[in-house]
Amino acid sequence: MDRKPNFSKNADGLLPAVIQDQWTLKVLMLGYMNQEAFDKTLSEKKVTFFSRSKNRLWTKGEESGNFLNFVDAKIDCDEDAILITANPVGPTCHTGDDTCWKDENNGKVGFLEHLRKTIKSRKENPSEKSYTTSLFNKGLNKVAQKVGEEAVELVIEAKDDNKELFLGEAADLMYHYLTLLEAKDIALDEVIDTLITRHK
Structure with a gap:
């Protein structure tokens, strides 16, 4: 990564993280990360967020098994948004859809x-x-x-x-x-x- 996320830009220490499929290039979901979630994602290679509803770190797929296997991370020009490329295991959305926008995740x-x-x-x-x-x-x-x-x-x-x-x-x-x-x-x-x- 040529830039590092600046988590101090927001008072709650959270930055939006857009998740994109490595091969289909489809946007799968949007979540929020703090420094700890970002570091865990990089070290364990499983996309991890900070859940605002659960008020804790949450690894996508920890209950369903539908993990997002981390591939790469890019930080935007203002250092306050993260783009994660990943390989999804199963559907990404909790509704069972491939993406949180009801798009089919195909066409690699x-x-x-x-x-x-x-x-x-x-x-x-x-x-x-x-x-x-x-x-x-x-x-x-x-x-x-x-x-x-x-x-x-x-x-x-x-x-x-x-x-x-x-x-x-x-x-x-x-x-x-x-x-x-x-x-x-x-x-x-x-x-x-x-x-x-x-x-x-």
Whole structure:
């Protein structure tokens, strides 16, 4: 973290903490933390709040088992709000909904961004043990060829009824497609912008 939360900004020592799913990027809930709750979250890797109704520390999931496994914390520019990324175990809201806003917590688009950054890192910081690095070292034509090969394999699997094999080929194609975009220095957002333009 490049900043630390300033709990002295509020008289009660509490700061709002927004919880966001690491992969879906959906906002799951809002709670409040004091210094002790924040420190416990960092040390135990389970998101912990200060419950104003119970007047004590409260680890989300301590009764239901629906924990929020801590991933990262960011502090806003005024140092008086916290953004926590987490991996939820089960629904987050006490009502049984995925989020406290009744949104379904699906669509793990955040992982694609994580994968894209990993691919970019392998290009900029080569590693001998990395398959991605070896692809970049073979040049653009080889990367493009792999996309074509994976696309054909996916089409072949689409004609059968083996879901596991189909998903494997679909994942291979997605990975190689992202690698090709990186080899061409094209951002995934540029492709999405093109889709948005066509959608109008």
